[in-house]
Amino acid sequence: MTRQRGRLLAAVLALLVASALHPLTAGARPVVDSAAALTITMTQVLPTIAVGDEDVVLTGYVTNISGAPLPAPDVQLTGSFAPLVGRAAVAAWAAGQTRGVPVDGIDHDALGGTLAPGGSATFRLTVSAPATASDVPFAALPMAINAGDATLTTFITVNRRVEYEPLQLAVLAPVTLEPDAALVAPYGPQRLAAWRTQLSTTSRAQRLLDATRDLPVTLAIDPTLLTPPADIPQVRPTDAAAGAAWDRITAEQRTETTLRRAAETQLRARLAGQPTVILPQADADLGALLANPELSPRIAPALQVAQGVAATLPDATAQILWPADGRLGSERITALTEASGSLRPRAVIGAGSALGAGTVEAAHPGPAGIAALAYDERLSNSLLDLEADPVGARMTQRLLADSLALLGEFPGRQRSVLIAAPRTLNPRASALESSLRALLEAPWVRPVQVSEVIAGAAGGSVIPAVAPATLPRIPGIPRDPSVAREALTPSRNTALTAALDALAPVAEVRADGAANWAFWTEVSAHAASSRWRADRSLLLPVIASARTAGAQARTAIAVVPDRINFFADSGQLQVTITNDLDVAVEEVQVVLPSLVPSFRLTGPPEPVTIGARSRATVRVPATALAAGSVPIRVRLFSPGEQHIGVDNTVQVRAYPTGSWFYWLLAGVALLLFAAGLWRGRRRRRAAAADSVIGTSGDAP
Numbered sequence: 105m106t107r108q109r110g111r112l113l114a115a116v117l118a119l120l121v122a123s124a125l126h127p128l129t130a131g132a133r134p135v136v137d138s139a140a141a142l143t144i145t146m147t148q149v150l151p152t153i154a155v156g157d158e159d160v161v162l163t164g165y166v167t168n169i170s171g172a173p174l175p176a177p178d179v180q181l182t183g184s185f186a187p188l189v190g191r192a193a194v195a196a197w198a199a200g201q202t203r204g205v206p207v208d209g210i211d212h213d214a215l216g217g218t219l220a221p222g223g224s225a226t227f228r229l230t231v232s233a234p235a236t237a238s239d240v241p242f243a244a245l246p247m248a249i250n251a252g253d254a255t256l257t258t259f260i261t262v263n264r265r266v267e268y269e270p271l272q273l274a275v276l277a278p279v280t281l282e283p284d285a286a287l288v289a290p291y292g293p294q295r296l297a298a299w300r301t302q303l304s305t306t307s308r309a310q311r312l313l314d315a316t317r318d319l320p321v322t323l324a325i326d327p328t329l330l331t332p333p334a335d336i337p338q339v340r341p342t343d344a345a346a347g348a349a350w351d352r353i354t355a356e357q358r359t360e361t362t363l364r365r366a367a368e369t370q371l372r373a374r375l376a377g378q379p380t381v382i383l384p385q386a387d388a389d390l391g392a393l394l395a396n397p398e399l400s401p402r403i404a405p406a407l408q409v410a411q412g413v414a415a416t417l418p419d420a421t422a423q424i425l426w427p428a429d430g431r432l433g434s435e436r437i438t439a440l441t442e443a444s445g446s447l448r449p450r451a452v453i454g455a456g457s458a459l460g461a462g463t464v465e466a467a468h469p470g471p472a473g474i475a476a477l478a479y480d481e482r483l484s485n486s487l488l489d490l491e492a493d494p495v496g497a498r499m500t501q502r503l504l505a506d507s508l509a510l511l512g513e514f515p516g517r518q519r520s521v522l523i524a525a526p527r528t529l530n531p532r533a534s535a536l537e538s539s540l541r542a543l544l545e546a547p548w549v550r551p552v553q554v555s556e557v558i559a560g561a562a563g564g565s566v567i568p569a570v571a572p573a574t575l576p577r578i579p580g581i582p583r584d585p586s587v588a589r590e591a592l593t594p595s596r597n598t599a600l601t602a603a604l605d606a607l608a609p610v611a612e613v614r615a616d617g618a619a620n621w622a623f624w625t626e627v628s629a630h631a632a633s634s635r636w637r638a639d640r641s642l643l644l645p646v647i648a649s650a651r652t653a654g655a656q657a658r659t660a661i662a663v664v665p666d667r668i669n670f671f672a673d674s675g676q677l678q679v680t681i682t683n684d685l686d687v688a689v690e691e692v693q694v695v696l697p698s699l700v701p702s703f704r705l706t707g708p709p710e711p712v713t714i715g716a717r718s719r720a721t722v723r724v725p726a727t728a729l730a731a732g733s734v735p736i737r738v739r740l741f742s743p744g745e746q747h748i749g750v751d752n753t754v755q756v757r758a759y760p761t762g763s764w765f766y767w768l769l770a771g772v773a774l775l776l777f778a779a780g781l782w783r784g785r786r787r788r789r790a791a792a793a794d795s796v797i798g799t800s801g802d803a804p
Contacts, residue, residue: 141170142177142219144249144256146497152542153504154235154262162229162258164497166251168219176215177251181229182207183260187243191482191509195580197246198486198502200257205246227251234260241265242512242548244505258498259505263547268515270550271507274466274557275523275540276426276453276479277316279309280326280387283635285645288627291357299360303367308530313374315536319544320551324381324426327413328630329371332364333357352616352687372417379553380420385409386633387527391429392590393632394439399597402632404445411447423450424477424554428527428586428634430455432478433571437470451475451558453524455587457576459567464514466522467557468564475561477554479524481578482506487525487536488582496535500542511548520557526584528638591636591643599647600631603654609746610657613689624650660684661692661749663738664719670728670758674706677726679738679754683714693741694722696754702730703758711743728758 146164154160162181168174184207188194197205213227227249234245243262248255281287286298301307309329316323336358340350384390384406393399393406410422425440432454440452452470456463456478463478470476483506486499493499510521529536544551575587592600604624611621627650636643664680679696683689691711707725714720734756740749 141168141174142252142254143167143169144179144251144254145494146249146256146258147495148497149258149260149501152261152500153546154233154260155264157233157236160231160234160260162231162247162249163226164249164256165224165226166215166219166254167224168221171221173221174219174252176217176219176225178212178214179227179229180209180250181211181231181247182250183210183231183245183247184208185234185237185245187238187240187262188246188259188505188509189512191506191513192579194244194259194502194505194509195482195486195578197257197259198505199580200255201580202246202248202255202257207246207248210247231260235262235264239264241267242508244508256498259501261501261504261508261546266547268511268548269518270548271511272518272520272552272557272560273507273523273544273549274520274552274554275316275319275321275525275544276324276381276554277312277321277525278324278326278383278387278426278527278529279312279329280324280383280527281328281633281635282308283633283639283642285642285649288630288646289649290623291354291360293356296356296360296363299363303363311531311533312525312529312536313371314533315531315540317374317537319537319540320553321540322379322381322554323375324383325371325375325420326383326387326633327410328386330368330382330413330416331409332368333361335365336361349616349619352619375417375420377419379555380414380417381424381426381554382410382414382417382420382422383426384422386629387428387635388629388632389429389590389592389634389637390425390427390440391431392592394427394436394443395590396594396597398594398601399592399632400443403440403443404447406629406632407444407447421450421555422447424453424558425449425451426453426524428637429590430458430575430584430587431571431573432458432476432567434471434476434567434569436571437474437476438472441472441474449474451477451554451561453477453479453522454571455479455481455575457481457578458572461576463565464517464519465564466520467561468567469561470567475558476564476567477522477557477561479522480510481575481584482581483510483521483523484525485578485582485584487523487529487531487539488584490529490531490535490539493535494532496532496537496539499535499539503539503543504546507543507546507549520552520560522554522557527586527634528584585638586634588637589640591640592632596631596643596647600628600650603650604628606654606657607650609742609744609748610661610685610689612742612744612746613661613692613748614685615688615690624653656685657748659750661689661714661740663740663750663752663754665752665754667755667757670703670726670756672728673760674725674727676723677705677736677754677756679709679722679724680719681712681714681722681740682719684717686716688713688715688718691743692748693743693745694724694738695741696724696736696738702732703728703734703736703756705736726756728760731759733757 144166148163150161210231211229215225241264245260247260248257281302284298286294289295336353341347388406393403414420414422437452459478466478468476490499607624611617614620631646662682690713693711694709704727705724706727709722709724712720712722736754738754739751742748
C-alpha cells in the first residue's frame with residue numbers, strides 16, 4: 105500500500121513538472137470566461153407553423169466573437185408549452201425579458217471541439233409535436249436558445265383549428281431616400297457619389313423593392329425617384345443661350361442625370377401593376393409643415409407634385425397622406441385637408457397609439473368622410489430589429505407570435521390591421537421578404553391592399569379630436585426614429601427662407617438663372633423632407649450651404665463708391681458696378697435718383713451686363729445747374745424690380761460751365777492766337793537782322 109502511494113505521488117509530481125516545462129499546445133482547451141463571447145443566430149424554424157403532430161426543428165449557429173479560442177458550448181433549448189397570453193407578454197419575451205415565465209429543458213446539442221476567434225458551429229434542436237401539447241386552437245409558445253452566457257428568445261407558433269375570423273392585413277412599405285446632405289450639394293464628385301449610393305442595387309430603397317416584389321404590399325414612393333432632371337442634349341444646341349447653358353453642364357451632372365433617368369425607368373417598370381402611394385414632394389414632413397404657419401403653404405405645392413407623378417402610373421394615388429410623426433386626430437385631418445388645396449385626401453395615416461390603447465381597428469371614419477388609418481406599432485416597429493437578424497428566421501416567429509396574440513384579443517371579430525414599415529427600416533432584402541411572406545401566408549391572415557382597408561373605415565370607431573403631442577412608448581418595441589422631433593425647426597426655416605429671399609432676385613440676372621433657381625428650389629424642397637427626422641444633425645450642412653450662398657448673393661453684385669468731378673453743364677456720369685459671381689449677370693437695372701435739384705439725371709441708364717468676376721461702367725446722361733457736391737445713391741434691381749446687391753453712394757462734384765466759360769475760352773484762344781502772331785513776327789525780324797550782319801561781314 106505504501107509502495108502504491110509512492111508511485112502515485114511520483115506520477116503526480118511528474119505531471120506537474122511536465123505541465124511546467126511544456127506550455128499548452130494549439131489543441132488544448134483553455135479556461136476562458138465566455139460571458140459576451142458568443143452570439144446565437146437562428147437560421148430556420150421548420151415547419152414555421154406547427155399544425156399537427158409533427159416535430160419542429162430549430163437550426164442556427166453559435167459564433168465566437170471573442171479574441172481567444174473557446175470550447176464549443178452545449179446549446180440548450182428551453183421553453184414552455186403554456187401559451188403566452190397578450191401582446192405585452194409576447195413583446196417582453198421577444199425583448200429577452202424572461203422572468204415570470206416558467207420554462208423547462210426541451211432539447212440540447214453538445215457541439216464539442218473548440219471555436220476559434222470568429223469561428224462558428226451549427227446547432228439543431230427539436231421540439232416534439234408542440235401542437236399536441238395543449239388543446240388550444242392557436243398559440244404562441246415561448247422558446248429560448250442558450251449557449252454559454254448567450255441567450256436568444258424566440259417562439260413556436262401553433263395553429264390546431266380555425267376558430268377565428270382571419271385578420272385582414274395590409275402592408276405599406278416606404279421607398280424613400282436616406283438622409284444625405286450631398287444629395288442636394290452643388291454638382292460635383294461628392295454629389296454624384298451620393299446618388300450612386302442611393303440608387304445602387306444594394307441601396308436601402310432597392311432592397312425594399314426587391315423584398316416586396318412578389319408580395320401583396322402597397323409601396324409608398326418618394327416622387328424624387330420618379331422625377332429625375334431633364335435630359336441633357338448630346339450635342340451642343342445652336343441657340344446662343346441654350347448653348348451657353350450646355351457649356352456650363354459638368355461631367356458629373358451629365359452622369360448623375362443619366363443615372364437617375366435609368367433608375368426612374370427601372371422603377372416605373374417595377375411599379376407596373378403595383379398598388380402605390382405617391383408621397384408629397386421629397387416625402388415632405390407634413391407634420392412639421394403644418395405646425396409652422398410660415399411653412400404650411402408649402403403643403404399644397406408638394407402634394408401637386410405627387411399628384412402629377414401619380415397621374416403617370418397605372419395604379420397610384422397621391423390622396424393618402426402619411427405624416428412621419430405618426431400623430432393622428434380629427435383636428436389634424438381637417439387642418440391637412442385645408443392645407444392640401446385642390447387635392448382632397450382620401451385617408452390620413454398615423455400610429456395606433458395616437459388613438460388610444462384600446463384601438464382594435466386600422467380604419468376609422470374621420471372628418472368630412474376622410475378615413476383615419478392607424479398602423480399597428482407593435483408589428484410595424486418590430487421590423488426594425490431585422491437589421492440584427494440576417495435571415496429573418498427570428499423575426500418571422502416574432503411576427504407570427506404577435507399576430508396570434510392580436511388575433512386572440514377578439515378571435516371572432518373581423519378586423520383590419522395595417523403594418524406601416526418605418527421609414528428608417530434598413531434590412532437585408534431576403535430577411536424582410538421571408539418574414540413578410542410568412543406572416544401574409546399565415547392561416548389566420550388574409551392579405552388586403554391599403555385601399556381595401558380605407559373602404560372599411562365606416563365601421564371603425566370615432567377618433568379623438570386632438571392628436572397627442574408625442575406618441576407613447578410601447579415597452580419591448582423599438583421606437584421608430586422617424587416620429588422624433590422635426591428637423592426643419594422654425595429657426596432653421598428662418599435661415600433657409602432668408603437665404604432663398606436673397607437668391608431669388610439674383611437668379612433673375614444670372615446667366616444661369618433658371619438652372620440656379622431650380623437648384624435652390626430643389627434644396628428647399630428636400631430640406632423639408634421627413635428623412636432628416638432620423639438624424640436631425642444631417643440637415644445642418646444643407647442649411648449652412650444655403651446660408652453661404654445667400655450671403656454671397658447679397659454682396660456679389662455691388663456699386664463701387666466713388667468721387668466724380670463733373671466739369672460740364674451736361675454730359676455722361678459714369679458709375680462702376682462689380683460682379684464677384686462665377687457667372688455673368690445680365691439685365692441689371694441701375695437706379696440712381698438725384699436728391700438735389702441742382703444736378704439732374706436726364707435719362708435712365710441702359711440695363712448692364714457684367715461678366716463673371718468682372719466690372720462694368722454705366723453711363724447716365726446728366727445736367728449740372730449749379731456748382732456743388734451732390735451725393736447720389738445708386739441702387740441695383742432685377743428685371744422683376746427686386747432689389748439686388750450692395751447699394752452705394754457716388755459723390756459728384758459738379759462744376760457747370762455756363763456762357764461765360766465759352767467767352768473765356770474764346771478770349772483765351774484769341775490771346776493764344778495773338779501771342780502766336782507776335783512770336784512769329786519776332787522770329788522773322790531776328791532772322792532778317794542775322795542776314796544783314798552776315799552780309800556786312802563778307803565785304804572787302
